């Protein structure tokens with residue numbers, strides 16, 4: 001079963017989960033990333049650590065999402081009683097180009113778990129490997145890679161899945177995380193759920209879910225996905241900016257650039273209407 005709680009602050013959701021005494025297999029924490037959409041807070045590190053402390057009380061596994069430089073401090077500031085299992089990377093090639101500098105193409109996700117929490121690499125075996133395992137001939141358990149490649153849901157890419165949320169993750173990115181850590185019937189908690197990507201994956205993997213977000217527009221999206229609706233319920237327009245939670249690029253890519261790379265000279269191309277400065 002997938003529940004979407006009424007809109008409330010993440011700290012209220014964590015307190016409610018603590019009070020419930022329920023055991024959570026996985027908490028997915030995907031806050032705003034302290035730049036771009038969602039704004040900046042000076043106490044970001046302490047704030048996120050407080051959330052990690054809260055969810056550590058009831059979660060076997062915790063996933064913390066952000067840009068690499070945003071999650072990096074938490075390699076050293078882990079949720080109490082948890083260890084770092086892996087630094088995961090979501091790699092996407094299709095971020096709209098900025099003319100100068102590096103074109104951002106990754107999000108990071110730290111996987112923490114209690115020392116005795118189970119992992120299920122066997123959930124990723126193909127039919128041939130399953131057959132070998134049955135015969136006792138699988139010599140090692142091949143795990144999935146820690147880099148997950150999946151396109152940003154932007155423009156016409158993944159259009160059926162798009163909800164209009166400005167930082168929606170593809171279900172293909174969340175799915176391996178929950179496959180690695182859950183078996184059917186386990187409970188997943190996502191207190192900053194945005195469009196409800198977790199709900200879509202929980203449905204497919206037959207997991208229970210509790211989702212919440214402070215924004216009622218987003219809890220409504222999550223409710224629809226919990227009921228099995230694909231995206232596109234809110235808006236038929238592609239989102240106004242890229243979906244990794246970043247500020248939109250300042251300018252459009254010039255026609256003569258190759259893969260967004262322009263070797264020298266002034267940026268060309270017209271600024272986007274209402275564009276704000278890129279990173």
Ligand SMILES: C[S@@+](CC[C@H](N)C(=O)[O-])C[C@H]1O[C@@H](n2cnc3c(N)ncnc32)[C@H](O)[C@@H]1O
Nearest residue numbers: 009010030031032167168169192194195197214
């Ligand atoms: C990066 S987005 C999550 C995107 C989501 N994983 C998805 O795939 O759609 C961050 C979300 O955190 C929510 N959020 C930010 N601050 C919050 C708070 N204090 N309490 C609850 N939700 C919050 C935002 O409304 C936003 O939807």
